[in-house]
Amino acid sequence: MLKEFTSLFLKHTSPSRRHLTPELVLRLVTPTCPLWSAPVEDSPFTDPFWGFYWPGGQATARYILDNPATVVDRRVLDVGCGCGAGAIAASAVRAARAVANDIDPYAVIASKINAELNEVKIETDTNNFIGSSCKDFDVILIGDMFYDEDFGNLLFTWLTTLAKQDKMILIGDPGRHGLTESRRSRMTLLANYELPKESREENHGYTETSVWKLNKT
Ligand SMILES: C[S@@+](CC[C@H](N)C(=O)[O-])C[C@H]1O[C@@H](n2cnc3c(N)ncnc32)[C@H](O)[C@@H]1O
Known part of the structure; x- marks a missing residue:
């Protein structure tokens, strides 16, 4: 699986710095890749979320690179x-451990390749940590x-428990419906960024993205 996916990944993505963290080069499905405009049935991948750098993820990585103290010597x-x-941003600013976790095994392979491109070390894990x-x-x-209401409920309940146990929870989000007004009232806004042109075009309707810290109470 690793060899086959790696070769497809390299074929269908290209290195990009056209995002909020240009100091990181990331292999992504960009408008220059044939896959970008290919019909779904021609894609060798199902739901390649790992091929895109979502506005929320761009915000958390930007925040970490600008505020290394948030993660230095922390896991x-x-x-x-x-x-x-x-995870790559956290490793770049010397987190004690930086673990890239996704239930999609292809995402952690993509993350590992991207970490190598940036000459940083990360660990990977495909377990479902929710709960x-x-x-x-x-x-x-x-x-x-x-991005999904039911999943948002599950996620927020879990994260609230973790915040009460003194974990720092950083949430990057461009204004998705799952991060409701009542949820935002339990968080502190740390930063707000204007999305670059390419990201605005890719994420119709979103022009900004933010980082929130979940409050302990
Ligand atoms: C919208 S993408 C965001 C990716 C990345 N964080 C970013 O902002 O660019 C959501 C990701 O969550 C992953 N995912 C969904 N449920 C998950 C779970 N229970 N545990 C870990 N990852 C999960 C999906 O596979 C997908 O890669």
Whole structure:
């Protein structure tokens, strides 16, 4: 699986710095890739979320690169890592551990390749951490995972429990419906970024993206 996926991944993605963290080069499905405009039935992949750098993930990675103290010497878990940018950013600014986690095994392979491109070391994990105590981690990154209402409910309940246990929960989000007003009232806005042109075109309707910290109470 690894060899076959790696070769397809390299064929269908190209290195990109056209995002909020240009200091990181990430292999993504960009407008220059034939896959970008190919009919779904011609794609060798099902739901290649790892081929895109979602606005929420861009925000958390940007925040970490600008505020290294958030993760320095701390153990960081990037849940739903996709292309791996959150874990890569954490490793780049010297987190004690940076783990890229996704239930899609292709996402962690993509993350590993992207980490190598940036000459940083990350660990990968395909377990579903939702509901777990995350006892081996201090900081949890959630990049753009509030796209679905039911999943958002599950996620927020879990994250609230972790925040009460003193974990730092950083949520990157461009305004998805799952991050409701009542949820936002339980978080502190840390940063707001204007999305670059390419990301605005890719994510119709979103022009900005934000990083929130979930409050302990
Ligand atoms: C919208 S993408 C965001 C990717 C990345 N965080 C970013 O912002 O670029 C959501 C990701 O969450 C992953 N995912 C969904 N459920 C998950 C779970 N229970 N645990 C870990 N990852 C999950 C998906 O496979 C997908 O890669």
